[in-house]
Amino acid sequence: MNEPRLIRGNEACALAAIAAGCRFYGGYPITPSSEIAEHMARELPEVGGVFVQMEDEISSLGAVIGAAFAGAKAMTATSGPGFSLMQEHIGYAVMAEAPCVIVDVMRGGPSTGRPTSPSQGDVMQARWGTHGDHPAIVFAPASVAEIFELTVKAFVVAERTRMPVIVLYDEVLGHTAETVALPEEVTVADRRKPEVEPEAFLPMLPANDGVPPLPAFGDGYRFHVTGLVHDERGFPSDDPAVAGALLRRLHAKVENHRSEIVDVATSHLDDADVVIFAYGIVARAAEEAVAMARRQGGRVGLVRPRTLWPFPDAEIAEAVRGARLVVVCEMNLGQMLLEVERVVAGSVPIAAVLRGDGEPIDPDEILAALDRDMEGALP
Amino acid sequence: MTTNGRLDVRFAGAGGQGIVMAGEVLAAAALRMGRSAAHSKAYGPASRGGASRSDVVVSDGAVGFPLVRRPNIVVALTDEAYRKYGHDHADDAVVIVDVDVAAPRNGALVAPIVETARRIVGTDVASGVVGLGVLSRSLDVFDVDILRGTIAERVPAALEDANLEAFAAGREMVG
Known part of the structure; x- marks a missing residue:
């Protein structure tokens, strides 16, 4: 363990992301999450990563999903109003199976509400905010030390399930400094890559745990990414049997990894x-x-x-x-x-x-x- | 004064009076003294003015609940902040207020904290440092040299001497 020091929740979140291997952040600042973006803007270039401030939260998560397919561990952070804008792309990340981490530092709502006050009003939105009958993985840390621990875990679970994983805490935890001794090393995970030759690659053919291997763009594997119902080739399908099997597999991924998640x-x-x-x-x-x-x-x-x-x-x-x-x-x-x-x-x-x-x-x-x-x- | 080796401290004031830094200095000094600490803050949407608070929990062991509940010490720098955050303190709390506070409780130490910051450092932002001086003399908990050293690290180098003078002036306000 490192020496104990005072660390704010949002700083712990950013430190954890970098420790977990996050090398892309796309975001749009919003109280009370902005310190995460500030820290990432300062520190990511130091470790060879990329920080992009996008024009809004819709494009922020779009950029994160793109980075995920380009091979990066990627994240964004926001609060209620931005989290609402991200909902469409959360569903896209579920369907296209883009591993990524989304942090929502909850503030008072509805709408712009009270930017500097805490709330836990987004817990159902984190589950059901995006349309469709989708699974969700959401962690809720209770301390600065747990923000670090569960942000690392969010990256691990995202990589292993090819899911968007949400870390949910509130304004008070984000802005409170606690005495924390950070671990010197963390356990990380990397997505499974295909082992077949590119010619034999079926992009959405799952392994036994329901999770398809994911090459990075540029690895030599050609694949198509879509939010439409798709078959194992990754191309759109209107076949009810394909649609039913895909939806069940998306849910089964979470069930198969339940012991690592819950x-x-x-x-x-x-x-x-x-x-x-x-x-x-x-x-x-x-x-x-x-x-x-x-x-x-x-x-x-x-x-x-x-x-x-x-x-x-x-x-x-x-x-x-x-x-x-x-x-x-x-x-x-x-x-x-x-x-x-x-x-x-x-x-x-x-x-x-x-x-x-x-x-x-x-x-x-x-x-x-x-x-x-x-x-x-x-x- | 403390409960189970725990000390709850509250700075209340307006945005721009340096109360967040004062809380951070106190929490950092506590760590250097081998204690644990937590620092939390509440503020409105405005970056200047309004009523805000900067809360520190100091504990001999691990801090449990990290938010200040009924403070053992209150340092209030404006009347508005005192009325909003200054009242719900422990019965035997040390209460330190600026002369701006219209109706402080009986036994409160009333001192020209903000005016002293303006006079010595030339800015309201040093009010929290003056408040730290008053606080450090009002109770025998914090190592004064550690507080001085922590302040010196946190303020702009050009204003280090002025801030340490402001801290000393705060200490002199306690008879």
Whole structure:
């Protein structure tokens, strides 16, 4: 490990990207993500990479997808309004199977909302914002150290699945500096390249895990890239059998790599009467609330998904087993709450601590909810 | 004053008064003293004016919740910022305010912080440095030489001496 130093969340994100091998950034600055672009603009040329400021967020992700096919590990970063503009190309990256990383530093919305306030209002947009029946991979770090760790992981998963992978955190984490000792080395992954001769190459013929090998433009392999339904040759097809198989394969890629993707942290669950569900910066308040409740003799535990999508159904179901109350905490008016309700399916009562005013949730608010919603939760 | 070896510090002021740098200096100094720290900030869309805060958590061990909750120390440089961010502090908190604050709480230390920054350094941006001086003398937590060294690294070289003089002037405001 390196010496501990103060690092802001957005800086950690950029440092992680470069450590993971990112050598292309296409973006358009927007609060509260702009420090990522600033850092990449300064540092990428130092490692032989390319930084391009594009004219908007649509073209930013377009450039990133192009760089991905040219062989680069590529990323962009934005916030709500820019994330909305990127949705079309997120779908294109899913369909064309372009490995890339998209960071959304969430701010208050809808629309331009409150640029300098935190929010977790984009968690469903990250899942469903682009049209079509697509899979999604989304990570939600809860600290500056986790922003580093999960940004590296986003590149690894993007390379291994040929998917756009989203890293989602909020304004507070982006702008807060924490004491972090960065690792000296990180584990990286590179996309699988074709092993057949160029003449025998079928661009969309998948390997056993459902992921087709991906040559770079210029490697000598000719291939066509399209957002239309396509066959194994990569050319458009109107055959229902091809369309159905393609959609199932796109989903199967995520399922086949699920153990590398799904990541859930837990604490104090063994004897917990109350299980708090929280992610991102809110999970930090929840950790503090658990510590405070435990000091008072309350049997309170925490489950915090570091992967929001695919939603960790089995892990959440296991975490809440035996609980008498589940408390969902998030900085929106109830988005992941719907997923928890789906998984819990009425087996345990669910309370919620929800904030949509752009202020972070405080540990006291969570404790107050325990007191309010379950008699004896805090003896 | 501290809870479980944790100290919550809040600088509140207007954009352009150097409170973000003051928070960064305090957090960096804490690391040099072998502690852990976190620094967070809240500000509006404007780069000048408005009310903003710059919060530091200093901890003997790892910082848990990284945001300031009920500060043990408040340094408020404008009336607006004091009214917005200055109130919800610990009962035994040290409260330091600029003379701009109209109705500080009983027992607050009132000092001409911003005016002193203007006089010595010639700019409002040094107000945070004066505030650090007042703070460092008001509680015996931070190593003064480490604070001086950290300030010297952060300010433009041409203004280093003036900033250190401003820091010293802040310390002299505490009787």
